[in-house]
Amino acid sequence: MSDELKVLYSIQLILKETGYFDVSRISKEILDFSKKEGIDLEKILKRIQKNEPWEYIRGSTDFLGYPFIVNRNVLIPRTETEQLVTIAKGFLDENNSCTHIIDVGTGSGCIIISLAKILCGRNKYKFLGIEDNKSALEVARKNSALHKVNEKVSLIKQNLLSGTKIEEDTLIIANLPYVPKYLYNGLDKSVKDYEPKRAIVGGTDGLKYYKKLLKQVSNKNHLGRKVTLLIEIEPSTIGNLVNLLENKDFKIIKDFRGRERFLLISLP
Ligand SMILES: C[S@@+](CC[C@H](N)C(=O)[O-])C[C@H]1O[C@@H](n2cnc3c(N)ncnc32)[C@H](O)[C@@H]1O
Structure with missing residues (x-):
């Protein structure tokens, strides 16, 4: 040998x-x-033996074949989220009137930046990434520069959609912190010891941020625009969120493991 x-x-x-x-x-x-x-x-x-993720040691990860800078200020993008981007692309292929794409809780920027790369031949889109953590936003900005999409993708520090007007047909994508508090302790040591807890835990029921986001979108869409919300969620909490959707049209999509991981909701 x-x-x-x-x-x-x-x-x-x-x-x-x-x-x-x-x-x-x-x-x-x-x-x-x-x-x-x-x-x-x-x-x-x-x-490695102390469970530090290889992606943090190397300072980068692979997302849909693109390199993304990561550090301990951002969640390491997951394979499920690659599927979220693929679902978003499929939605945009079928919905021509949609011109605005917003990614709420952008972290490393993997969702909005990879979409801007994948859709680079279509000039009609406006891309916006929203993140409330300054250090995470810095990572997203570095990734935007790395992929040369800084002129196409706006990245802003903001609490969910608080300062954003919805004026066109829009796809809002969100992978917000969604793990309920009671499930957090059961996660891998590499996650609990190294990844930012604020990017993972979504309050006691896992739905804290999605409830707020749904409320914001319903209150903001005064102009009656066609707004679609595509979210990634902890499968065991999806039933509780669906109960809040009242008469809204929605579709549940399973992840590659067969778990109900994504929700596509038409609003209002
Ligand atoms: C689960 S991580 C997702 C990161 C990235 N989009 C991805 O898919 O890998 C959630 C992100 O939402 C951000 N976040 C949490 N609360 C927020 C809020 N109120 N407004 C905007 N972003 C928020 C966190 O800082 C974190 O970066």
Whole structure:
């Protein structure tokens, strides 16, 4: 066995012990990163053993094939959220009148920036990302510059939709903190010890932010515009949210694991 293979094998053992699945890919990434950045491999592996996510150590992640800068101020984008973007794209393909796309709780900016990239051939769209945390917004701005969409995508610091007027047909996408308080303690150590809690917990029932957002959209849409809300949600709380939708049209969409993860709601 070559020296490099021996090293890769030892990294893979550590990754397996720490609970990683995709150990061949990540072990190669770790080795390449250590060489390229001149960082001692031992130091990286110590951080891995302490459950620090590889994405934070490397400072980037992959989202729909695009690199995104991440640090401990933002949630590491999840695979489910890639599906959320794919659903949004499908909706926009079928709804030509929609010209405005808003991403509420933008974090790293992965949703709005990847949509701006995917839809780059269509000039009619206005893209807006909203985030209430200054440090997270800085990461989104870096990603916007990285992907050269700063002129297309506005990124603002704001509490949900508080200062935004809805004047055109709009798709509002939201992946807001949605884990109920009682489920938080059961999450992985890597999540609880490293990812920002304010990006994860959505109050006692997980619906704190979605309830506020629904209220804001209903109050703001005085002009009767066609507004569609597409959200990612904790599957066990979806029934409680649906109970609040009264006579609104909505569709539940399952994630790739077969769990009811997304809601597409027509408003008002
Ligand atoms: C679950 S993370 C999602 C981040 C990113 N959109 C993604 O999908 O990976 C939720 C984000 O919403 C932000 N957030 C929480 N409360 C907010 C509020 N009232 N207004 C705007 N953003 C908020 C958090 O700071 C966090 O960045």
